[in-house]
Amino acid sequence: MARTGRPREFDRDKALDAALTLFWTQGYEPTSLNQLKACMGNISPASFYAAFGSKEALFREVVQRYLETYGQVITPLWDETLAPRNAIEQTLRRSARMQTTRSHPTGCLIVLGASNCSPENQSVQTLLAAERARTRKGIKACVDRSVANGELSPSPATQTLPTLFTTFLHGMACEARDGDRARKLDAAITTLMQIWDSLALRPKSVSSRQ
Amino acid sequence: MARTGRPREFDRDKALDAALTLFWTQGYEPTSLNQLKACMGNISPASFYAAFGSKEALFREVVQRYLETYGQVITPLWDETLAPRNAIEQTLRRSARMQTTRSHPTGCLIVLGASNCSPENQSVQTLLAAERARTRKGIKACVDRSVANGELSPSPATQTLPTLFTTFLHGMACEARDGDRARKLDAAITTLMQIWDSLALRPKSVSSRQ
């Protein structure tokens, strides 16, 4: 459907990607509209608000794009064709690699994107907290699935696994931001996964290094 | 030594504590001078700058105070009278409890205090990164010490332990901020420490729950 009127002069998609990079680097609040407009191709305030509505609306769109691209590293959590152990291991390894890759900002936008917020931006903080809760739930579902299929016993130790893996996953955001490389985190993941094996009644899946 | 002149009307120490709480909750950048002055007892701008110099100088003082109080939970790392395994376990358990205690903000100021920063405040970010590096070094020293005394073998798996524990430690800041309670993290720590035991050649220290 052809739209009438003067066409937009900048590439909305590229502008969104540029905003994603800036928000990922600095976080929500410290990123000013001036910086955003500059990195989006020196667009005017009018163009900005016409195309994206507001700073918060842009951020929400940025988070959405992040989840659809970089954030895909954690989708194994919801892939029931994968053995639960493998799903978690893949999630950790792919996150480690993604968060340490230098062709884009390091760390995780969902963990670090709005970690410093004044009260008036609590909605933004809540947005990311909800995503983290979703991840937590995905990890727990994998462990539950493994208990259900008899690989893991429903022991107290098993019940600590979701927190253990989630805490490590979120901690990688800090380590990646501080300069840790993929290889280092990946090696730690290998050691971490041994906990699973030590709790397994009967091994159902083998370790895979993608 | 008695100082001449009009004495200060507010309690500098209490004001510093109030600033600590505010910075801990919101982080460095989103915390405005107006908020600070308000929570410090509605002190005037003149009083603020006379007593603390600048926002950044206040933050540095706040970090110092944090390290001298709440941050003391990680001092076992440098206590060579403790068995290395015990030092790390104590550090994790005490951090978990401290970060989840509700009589003050949750999470860790060193991890979360300046995670969102614009370029002009990079010095603040660097300040906290240096502290995290110090922690990382302390954890590694414990593992090295354990290898040196023959408890752990210098295997590849052993060499991943510092990253493993550090990542988990820093990850707790996120989990605590998201509402996890001490008991939950503490249980995960119990499971995490089993990795150490599985790598130990000969157990030299027993698990302690403070």
Added chain:
DNA sequence: GTTGTTCTATACTAATTGATACGGAAATGG
């Protein structure tokens, strides 16, 4: 009580924040 010192209150600075108003430019559809 006077002097000297250090505090506080008020007003203010220049710069920046996120967001708008408005007029003109540039395209489409007829």
Added chain:
DNA sequence: CCATTTCCGTATCAATTAGTATAGAACAAC
């Protein structure tokens, strides 16, 4: 060509940012 639609550039908004200037108030020492 014209009419309509949409976008862009500029100027601007009120509010807030970190930080100061100035004048006077409140204490100590003498």
